[in-house]
Amino acid sequence: MEQEELYLLITRYLARQTSAEENDWLATWVAQSPDHERMFEQLKLVWQGSKAPAANAKTAAALRNVKKRLTLPAPVPTPPSLPRRPKYHLVALVLLILVVAGGVWYLAAPPSPQPYTLRQTPAGQKQTIRLADGSRVTLAPQSQLRYPVAFDGAYRDVYLEGEAFFEVSKDARHPFRVHSGPLVTQVLGTKFNVSTFGPGQLTTVSLVEGKVQVLDQHARYLLTPGQQLRADLTTGRVHRQLFDPEQVSGWRYNKLIFRNEKLADAAPQIERLYNVKLVFADSATAAARLWATFDNEPLSAVLSALQLAGSLTSRREGHVIYLTRQVPPNRSAVGRP
Template sequence: MEPEEIYLLITRYLARQTSPDENEQLAAWVGHSPENERTFEQLKAVWQASQTPHEPAETAAALRQVKARLARPVAVLAGPPPVRRWRLRRPYQVAAWVVGVVVAVGGGHFLTNPTAAMEYRVSRTLARQKQQIHLLDGSVVTLAPQSQLRYPTTFGETSREVYLEGEAFFEVKKDARRPFRVHSGSWTTQVLGTAFNVSAVPGTTQMAVSLLEGKVEVFDKQDHYLLAPGQQLRADHATGRIYRQEFNAAQVVGWRTNRLVFQNERLADVAAQIERLYGVKLVFADAGTAEVRLWATFDNEQLPAVLEALQLAGSLECRREGQVIYLRQVAAKPAAE
């Protein structure tokens, strides 16, 4: 893939026009090297700045600048040797190229003063670990176990953008001039100031945004959804269904105090919570075991107590080998005559 092709793929991804296969292709390219990741972040910073609306006169002037930059010799964006580890020549050259794509893909916003790429920090948590992050705007993020938050060292003048993999609880400081956006999976959750939980754990079939206070708007590739306090937006990747529902706050944010609440939930759907909170791996003997329904509440219990309760609540047999828990459904004993 030529440099121009990867730049176009990135801008199409930012415009939410890529397919799942293209997203995987881009993720593989970004993860190939730190240099590729820096390239991606620079292009994304230019794209985000280009989404700021301008007056018609400013837009026309910006378009003239873009056309002038794109008229430079193609050698400006010439690819490197066959090793294909692409490198940005100069920020303004890449900015010009990306803004040209914005004209074609985004249709309407142009960048007059390309900004340098933002500096980001990344906070990661391990299993059984939680972390509280205080952002410079006064917002507080509580990061769940086995999760990652990427955020700029300084927010921009028009928005506050953070990137989540996993689960986190957000308490956002109100700022009417700068919306706060959480990018998680294929969703973007936008707020001004509120308290909400986002769960977008890689490898799971469920994704959810749960609103406790204020108001949020969730965007996906096709639509957007407004939530009121007490509402949850949930996506089931297996069926493609997206729906709103009421939720139990203790069930959704109980992880903050090591509390697990299961109300008629499939073992397959709650396994990730147990794994992240206790640092173990659950292995099901068969598909039937994964479908076992659980009714149970654990208030900061130790792992042995949780396993014992699972056996009673779900007619399960548990066998532990180190940090791996093997689960098997057992037939219910017939009632005594």
Template sequence: MKDDKKLRRLYQKVIEGTASPDEQALVARWLDQLDTDEGMDKQAAEEWKARSIAELRKAIKPPIPIQSRTRKFVWAASAAAVLLFAIATLIIRFYSQQPIGVEAGSQVLVYTEHSTIAGQRKLLKLADGSRVWLGNVSTIRYPKDFQPDKREVFLEGQAFFEVSPDSIRPFLVHTDGLDVRVLGTSFNVKSYSNEGVQTVSVATGKVSVKPTNDRQEWMLEKGQQVSYHSATKKGVMQETDLSEALNWKDGELIFRDMPLEEIAMQLERWYGVTITIASPSVNNRQLSLSVKDEPLQAVLKMLSLAGDFHFEIRGNHVKIWK
């Protein structure tokens, strides 16, 4: 959009409360024409709209009682102002940390963003032909059209990448603390903000992994994995079982000698539940399990037999105790 800079300035004026009625009307007309489904699938669009409604409900307060003759007018004006403010804020937030159009040299980059919720996975195809399997509770952002000298994406959560070969344009994946660089290969990246360890596992080819703003670097080949500890800023490279690292994209859950506490976090993302472990003594019990397309009840039953604990499912909440 040629006028995106002007609209961003108007957004700022609306946020600061300095926009004139004409300026508010201009933004309102643009928002009315905005296609929120662009770059999203139908479910993601519905989720975005639901979040917008929820935020509007929080933002709009009951009007202060006034004379009945003017009450409707003041309430309508206040609600319209809050509505415009909230939608403008959400639109800015939706289009990620970058502006709608980001200038890179002479090229304007338009970013696309995809997100998943608990229990949801997506298969995406990028402009260069690369494919990305996006894991549960994850977000990926990338230019709609890659730059001439690089292919760059930003990830929060988990994704498996199958990168189309390109000797001129390296493929770069940025997480919160790691930079991954490849030319054409397949690999898995796991980087959740509530976990202290990020992992990169290689299925084919070679992958370079570097902490952001650090001289450390690991060159990984097929079957190798680096585990990077965010707190200590140290990484460990080792051989790995690729089935455990990669089979999630095919709907298979694999736990091998994993503490119950870590298993619970994965089950929360996989099934969209909240799990409370009421007995700390079972937190670190090392358990193993391999299942595919099994209901939560069956998975917990198998784990409870191996880990000697009890569980109870009530709606979206699970309680585990000794």
């Protein structure tokens, strides 16, 4: 798309004259790079400035000066027979007038910064959050979500550290975006789980219902229900795979499912849900395999399952649980009779 067509599409979007297909294309274009997003926000600001009250003397004077300098003729209705695509100089002229008007208005009354709310959860606790658009977010333990008090831009942006399950209200004109680690997950209305813990760790987006578009610095990926996208910052690998929804999002109901996983890999989920710290005596202990389902079980039941998983013994000191692999006693040699 040429630059003048792009500018016209943005102004038509701000005037609420675009179709659903055009909205989707524009949303994808904006999300492709920070430069695109900045350009969109600048044009949006100019558009808002051009709609300042006519009583603003500075804005009116600026418009008169621009029109005089450009010898702008009186507006003439466009005949239906003319091509729909405008000439470049007409688009540029409209944008110039908007820039001058918006710039004067912005300097006279700079916008207030958008207020954000930060919610955090400690280990062992979850939290349900209702956003201004009606979307519902279940925040996992040891996670945080930053979101605006009100969504008043082209996008509904939220920022996640940790894990959360999203049930997003539909709004075709304002895509919902979750910024998490290296990924941006963009949706219109759907249910999905996002998990990212710590720098360099795995970030996953698991789609339960609807459709989502996930973007990183190099590409975008479309997911269908039952698909999960996994991005590893350490290796740079990004791939899609199928997943078990109950295993991924069961934490919302205190349910953990492990299918032949190493204790070292299962430990972070147990620690977050039960507010404990698991310490392994050695690598052999951490490598023991766990196959179990904990459906709102008490911590004692979890520890019993861990002990059975690898012939382990446990010792608890406050919130810290030490796990050690049992070593079978040496058998003494049996002499001949």
